[in-house]
Amino acid sequence: MNKFTVCIITVLLISIQSFAQDKKAKDYKEEVKATILEFFDGFHKGDTAKMKKTIDPQMVLKTVVKNKVGKIRIAQTDIDKFLGAIQNRPAEQKWDERLLSFTIEADGSIANAWTPYEFYLNDNFSHCGVNVFQLYHDGSSWRIIAIADTRKREGCN
Template identity: 35%
Template sequence: MKKLLLLLFLCPLLAMGQNQTKDEDQIKAVILKTFSAMKSVDSVALKSCFTSNAMLHISQVKPEGNTLREVPAAKFIQNVMTRKPGDMDERVLSWGPILIDQEIATAWVPYEFYLNGKFSHKGVDVFLLVKTGNEYRIKTLLYNMHQ
């Protein structure tokens, strides 16, 4: 009887853990898809990673002070399309925390960025994602750039 009660108690916890892992895998997949689409200059794939009104916020420390630029994802995608395949290569250095609550999530992702095969900068991408249907999309991308 004790084993049955323990099993009944653990089953929902195990299922919740499996859903968390599945969601984390989906979040990592959309981030990697974003980077791959940038590298291959694939506008259809890149657009599918973002919500329709997504924004990018770029923080850059300069000698004259910190600047913060805001760019609609649509404009970012247009900029990527001016490149040649392979020009832009963003690489995940490690996976930081991924936090999920129902249909919203955040992911902290240290990265390095290479432009035309040469190291350009590194920083941290902070993704804010929303789940619509069965997939996550990027609502906001905040990132910083430094050497």
């Protein structure tokens, strides 16, 4: 084979490999998004069994907030207390967390998702912020291992 033929074959192989990697990354991102949407479907319906299918049992929940004197602090919520609050939510209360967009990065068995949101309580605006999800692939599906979020009432546009 001449050098030109070898060069063309090399370029084609690299292009095919890049296309396969791009498709795999897109698939990962869609799977990650589907996991997050399933988590929130359970959240909105008060279906903690559905939520548990999307999370690691040791999932960590942290919120970055300002305290009453304006100092930034981190509050951690126990996953069992979080799920208990959802399960025991009064039937007349409607919690609606609206995810505004998704920015997802995935590499093999780990992924990160950034989702700005608005939260409504009984159809009334409560607060906004950003969720940051960390997920891993356990060999069969994506699992949420951590969520960090912010919450604010002003500057939400």
